[in-house]
Amino acid sequence: MDNPGDSPDDGPPLAITTEDEFHEALQRLVxxxxxxxVDVRGGWPVVDDGSDESWELEITKIARRTTAQVDDAEFPxxxxxxxxxxxxxxxSTDLPPLYDSIGPDILENLHESDDPDxxxxxxxxxxxITVTSGGSITxxx
Numbered sequence: 001m002d003n004p005g006d007s008p009d010d011g012p013p014l015a016i017t018t019e020d021e022f023h024e025a026l027q028r029l030v031x032x033x034x035x036x037x038v039d040v041r042g043g044w045p046v047v048d049d050g051s052d053e054s055w056e057l058e059i060t061k062i063a064r065r066t067t068a069q070v071d072d073a074e075f076p077x078x079x080x081x082x083x084x085x086x087x088x089x090x091x092s093t094d095l096p097p098l099y100d101s102i103g104p105d106i107l108e109n110l111h112e113s114d115d116p117d118x119x120x121x122x123x124x125x126x127x128x129i130t131v132t133s134g135g136s137i138t139x140x141x
Contacts, residue, residue, distance in 0.1 A: 030059060040059050041059055041060060041061055042058070042059060043056055043057065043058040043059075044056070044057050044058075045057075064140075064141070065138060065139065065140050066083065066086075066087045066138070066139040067136065067137065067138050067139070068080075068082075068083035068086075068136075068137040068139070069135050069136060069137065070111060070131070070135035070136075070137060073108075073111050073112075073135070074108070076104075076107040076108060076110075076111050076131065076135070077098045077099070077104050077107055078092075079135075079137060080098060080107070080124070080129060080131065080137055081095055081098055083137050083139060084124065084125055084127060084129075084139060087127075087139055088125070095125060096125065098124060101122050101123060101124040101129075102120070102122045102124070106120060107120070107131060110131060110132075110133050111131075111133065111135060113133040114133075115133055116132075116133060116134060117133075118132070118133035119131060119132045119133065126141055127139050127140060127141035128140045128141055
């Protein structure tokens with residue numbers, strides 16, 4: 001157990017003595033539970049049986065936005081895949097083909113457009129992707 005908040009399989013968690021340790025332990029707990037298919041959203045009362053204190057804990061999934069830029073006008077799909085992979089913290093080769101969500105010719109035509117307000121929006125890997133004719137990529141979700 002190298003980190004505060006780690007616990008052996010058969011015992012209580014180690015003492016958490018700082019706010020940073022609390023944040024780290026809570027982040028690990030929620031992230032691991034969600035990765036294992038546990039629905040962590042909701043509210044729960046937290047009562048310390050040894051004292052009169054109690055709290056209400058609520059976990060809400062929030063949407064995050066990531067932005068990137070098309071690096072190669074000839075291959076805008078590669079930039080989108082790379083941005084999603086970076087957001088997910090995985091290798092781009094672990095993602096499904098982008099052409100399952102949008103045709104590559106649509107992206108190339110968009111990037112060649114002279115209209116600065118031109119954009120497309122489509123779904124990919126659970127995210128809403130918006131690409132502008134200027135090469136801006138926005139990943140919402």
